[in-house]
Structure formats: C-alpha cells, structure tokens
Amino acid sequence: MQILKSVVGRKVFMAITGQCMVLFAVVHMLGNSSIFIGPDGINAYAKHLHDLGPLVWIFRAGLFAFVAIHICYGIQLTLENNAANPTAYAVKKQLKATFASTTMIWTGLLIALFVIFHILHFTARVTPGVVQGVDALGRYDVFTMVVSAFKNGGIAFVYVVAMCALFFHLSHGIQSFFQTMGWNTDRTQCTISTIGKAVAFILLAGYAVIPISILASALIK
Amino acid sequence: MSDHNTMNLTLHVWRQKGPNAPGKLETYEAKNVSPDMSFLEMIDEVNEDLIKKGVEPIAFDHDCREGICGMCSQVINGVPHGGQDRTTVCQLHMRTFKDGDNIFIEPWRAKAFPIVKDLVVDRSALDTIIQAGGYTSCHTGGVADGNTILIPKPEADYAMDAAECIGCGACVAGCPNGSAMLFTSAKVSQLAVLPQGKVEAATRVNAMTEALQQCGFGNCSNHYECQAACPKGINVKFIAKLNREYLKAVFE
Numbered sequence: 524m525q526i527l528k529s530v531v532g533r534k535v536f537m538a539i540t541g542q543c544m545v546l547f548a549v550v551h552m553l554g555n556s557s558i559f560i561g562p563d564g565i566n567a568y569a570k571h572l573h574d575l576g577p578l579v580w581i582f583r584a585g586l587f588a589f590v591a592i593h594i595c596y597g598i599q600l601t602l603e604n605n606a607a608n609p610t611a612y613a614v615k616k617q618l619k620a621t622f623a624s625t626t627m628i629w630t631g632l633l634i635a636l637f638v639i640f641h642i643l644h645f646t647a648r649v650t651p652g653v654v655q656g657v658d659a660l661g662r663y664d665v666f667t668m669v670v671s672a673f674k675n676g677g678i679a680f681v682y683v684v685a686m687c688a689l690f691f692h693l694s695h696g697i698q699s700f701f702q703t704m705g706w707n708t709d710r711t712q713c714t715i716s717t718i719g720k721a722v723a724f725i726l727l728a729g730y731a732v733i734p735i736s737i738l739a740s741a742l743i744k
Numbered sequence: 745m746s747d748h749n750t751m752n753l754t755l756h757v758w759r760q761k762g763p764n765a766p767g768k769l770e771t772y773e774a775k776n777v778s779p780d781m782s783f784l785e786m787i788d789e790v791n792e793d794l795i796k797k798g799v800e801p802i803a804f805d806h807d808c809r810e811g812i813c814g815m816c817s818q819v820i821n822g823v824p825h826g827g828q829d830r831t832t833v834c835q836l837h838m839r840t841f842k843d844g845d846n847i848f849i850e851p852w853r854a855k856a857f858p859i860v861k862d863l864v865v866d867r868s869a870l871d872t873i874i875q876a877g878g879y880t881s882c883h884t885g886g887v888a889d890g891n892t893i894l895i896p897k898p899e900a901d902y903a904m905d906a907a908e909c910i911g912c913g914a915c916v917a918g919c920p921n922g923s924a925m926l927f928t929s930a931k932v933s934q935l936a937v938l939p940q941g942k943v944e945a946a947t948r949v950n951a952m953t954e955a956l957q958q959c960g961f962g963n964c965s966n967h968y969e970c971q972a973a974c975p976k977g978i979n980v981k982f983i984a985k986l987n988r989e990y991l992k993a994v995f996e
C-alpha cells in the first residue's frame with residue numbers, strides 16, 4: 524500500500540486519527556462537566572454509558588486503534604524528520620515555528636503516559652487510594668471517587684499538567700489537521716489557527732476546572 | 745578617502761575543506777565595509793584579503809547576483825538568506841548591518857544537501873524532484889498560436905505565484921525537518937491549475953512526493969518556517985494544494 528508509506532498519506536492518517544481524538548476529548552469533557560450537577564449528574568451519566576454494553580467495547584477498540592495509529596506514525600515521522608536534519612546550526616532563529624509545533628512528540632508522549640495512568644485510575648480503578656462505593660440508588664459512585672481523588676494535591680497536579688500538554692499539542696494540531704487535509708488557503712489560515720487555539724484552550728479550561736475547583740474547595744474548608 | 749560610514753564587522757564563517765572533512769566556524773575581520781555593498785561583495789573583499797594573506801578564500805555559491813537564479817545560499821545569523829524579508833543573499837545590502845556587528849555565516853544544512861566545500865552545498869536533490877514530474881509532456885512541432893488554450897486570469901495568476909520559486913532551497917534550510925515540501929508543492933500547484941499540466945496531475949504528485957522522500961528530505965509538519973524563509977514569499981497554501989492533489993490522486 525503506497526499510501527501507508529507516502530510523505531503525505533501517513534500525515535493524512537495522523538490528521539484524521541488526531542481529529543477523531545479531539546472529538547472524543549470534547550465529548551468526554553462535556554460528559555465530565557456533569558460532575559457540577561452533583562452525584563446525580565455524573566453517576567447517572569456513567570451508568571448510562573456502562574449500560575450501552577457491547578457498544579462501549581466497540582467504541583473503546585476503535586479509539587484504541589486510532590490512538591495506536593496516531594502514536595506509531597508520530598514516532599516514525601519524528602525519527603525521519605530528525606534524520607533529515609542531522610546537523611544543527613550554530614545560530615538558528617525560529618521565524619514561524621512555535622513552542623507547540625516543535626514539541627509535538629513530547630507533549631504527545633506525555634498525554635499517552637497520562638492516558639495510561641488515567642485509565643488505571645478512573646476506569647480500571649486499580650491505583651492506590653481510589654475510593655470505590657455505590658450511591659443510594661446502587662449506582663457506582665463516580666462522584667465520590669473523583670472528588671476524593673482530587674483532594675490529593677499530587678493527583679490534581681498530574682491532571683492539570685497533562686491538560687496543559689494537551690493544550691499545546693492541540694494548539695498546533697487542530698490547525699495542522701486542516702492544512703494536511705488540504706482544506707486551507709492563505710485566506711483561511713489565520714482564522715483556522717485561531718479557532719484551533721480556542722478549542723484547545725476550551726478543552727484545557729473545561730478539564731482543568733474539575734481538579735482545580737475540587738482541590739481549592741478542599742483547601743479552603 | 746576615509747568614509748565615516750564604513751563599518752568593521754566580525755564574521756564567523758563555516759569552513760570545511762571537503763564533503764567528508766570536519767568543519768568549523770572561523771573568525772575573520774571585515775574592515776571598511778561600505779553600506780552600499782551587497783553581502784556577497786562584502787565576502788568578495790574579505791576573500792581578497794584572505795588571498796593576500798595566503799589563506800584559502802571562502803567558497804560560496806552565486807551566479808546572477810540579482811535575486812533571480814537561486815544560487816546564493818547562506819544562513820546568516822540563523823536565517824536563510826539573512827534577516828531581510830523576501831531578499832536573497834545577493835540582494836541583501838550591508839546597510840542592514842551596524843558597525844561592530846558579529847555575523848554568523850553557515851551553509852544550508854540538511855541531510856539531502858551534502859556540503860561540497862565551505863558554504864557550497866549540493867542541491868541536485870531538488871533537480872531529482874523536478875525530474876520525477878515537474879514538467880508537462882507534450883508533442884513538439886510548430887509553434888502553437890498564442891491563446892489557443894485559454895487560461896482564466898485567476899488560474900494564470902495562481903500559477904505565476906507558484907512559479908516565482910527560484911529553487912534556492914531556503915525552505916529546506918529553514919525547515920526544522922529538512923523538508924522540501926514548499927519547493928515541491930510550488931511546482932505541483934503551478935502545473936495542476938494549468939490545462940497543460942492538469943492531465944498528468946495525479947502521476948505528478950505521486951512521483952514528486954516519492955522522489956522527495958527518496959532524496960532524504962523530511963516530512964512536513966506544518967511549522968510554516970519555509971514561507972518565512974523563502975526569498976520569494978512562496979505561500980504555504982501551495983502545500984495544502986499539494987495535499988489536496990495527493991488525496992485527489994488516491995481516490996482517482
């Protein structure tokens with residue numbers, strides 16, 4: 524398959540898988556926000572999700588495949604790019620490249636590490652100190668699990684740092700998707716780049732507000 | 745006559761005897777440099793001095809010295825062709841520098857551009873990419889009448905903007921990935937919008953991107969450093985156009 528080796532083809536795969544993960548991240552953030560409704564909000568939401576049964580597993584398998592493709596091509600392309608530029612200049616000025624664009628591999632790997640931790644933490648619930656229980660309606664008590672976890676400053680910190688990595692990754696990644704798919708011109712460039720950064724920031728704010736507000740209220744009390 | 749406007753500069757120049765020899769930055773003084781000189785004329789004067797001292801002069805590429813051939817190729821203070829926007833080294837004038845400045849002069853650096861000597865690099869990889877598909881196939885014969893093939897003004901302008909590329913390789917030199925995607929996309933886009941080039945658009949984009957990869961250039965990761973480095977201001981919209989042409993070719 525030519526497309527799986529092409530300079531453009533592989534980036535198209537990276538762009539599409541990445542953009543699907545962004546969609547997941549948006550939906551996941553909106554779902555998480557149900558925690559502000561209280562135990563009834565997020566516990567009911569989690570129960571609905573788990574009641575989907577096999578659908579959940581089909582969705583998880585698909586998402587896992589996307590993450591794997593994205594990471595494998597990401598590593599492969601980065602290694603090739605480093606090999607294509609083996610000698611550094613004694614003096615080099617960056618004219619247009621940004622902190623975000625030049626650290627994609629590192630922010631990406633940081634997010635991957637976080638996702639592993641996060642799944643062990645809130646999905647598999649095997650990390651030490653996870654509070655497990657059921658609420659009055661016999662549903663799994665996600666609310667208490669999350670709130671008690673983020674009262675721990677260390678855990679809250681890990682989540683916020685990971686969300687910052689996600690912010691940088693997406694502030695370059697979202698506009699990059701449009702360029703790679705060829706849906707960009709000189710007239711749309713500026714707008715697309717601004718929208719990309721705005722979406723990345725909304726995700727950062729939407730996710731980080733949960734650990735920050737829980738930790739802050741715990742500290743005030 | 746001593747001109748109070750002349751400057752004294754310190755140059756840090758990459759010297760390398762041959763492709764496999766080790767290289768290093770050497771320091772030279774450029775004395776009494778007139779602000780009206782071009783950057784290359786300044787190096788010419790330094791070379792005169794070096795020859796008088798019995799030192800091997802600095803080897804560098806140049807040809808037209810009027811900003812159209814794309815031969816001159818130096819990274820000056822970390823920017824391909826120096827800090828002045830849309831200007832080749834040969835068109836860069838010494839009035840953009842100040843007395844006492846330190847100037848770092850390095851060759852284009854990329855795996856696909858091996859150093860021949862000092863500031864001279866081998867850019868034939870760009871020719872390889874053009875040979876792979878940067879042309880239109882047509883029958884030769886009598887000269888065709890002008891305007892037998894009508895081309896709408898917007899398409900003609902678009903093609904001309906892409907054709908402004910002088911093939912100097914600054915895009916590769918500036919790219920953190922050593923990618924020649926801007927160069928390749930300019931030719932792909934120029935030919936893809938013209939009736940004479942449309943016919944072979946699909947095979948062209950496949951062949952040229954494959955050649956780019958085989959020559960050892962990196963992949964584009966949309967830093968857009970190339971556009972900023974380009975002395976002709978070739979726009980990264982042409983890279984998006986190349987991606988579009990590639991996807992069209994996949995589904996054809």
Ligand code: HEM
Pocket residue numbers: 544548551555569579583638641642645646665669682686689730731733734
């Ligand atoms: C502070 C921010 C976040 C919070 C509070 C949070 C919360 C949660 C919770 C509670 C679950 C378990 C849901 C359940 O099974 O009942 C979960 C699952 C998951 N989260 Fe997050 N999450 C956050 C950020 C992220 C980010 C940024 C990503 C990656 C883009 C992510 C990826 C996942 C994945 C892959 C799962 C597993 C989904 C599944 O197994 O179907 N999370 N998250």
Ligand code: FES
Pocket residue numbers: 805806807808809810811812813814815816832833834835
């Ligand atoms: S020498 Fe021809 S462009 Fe500079």
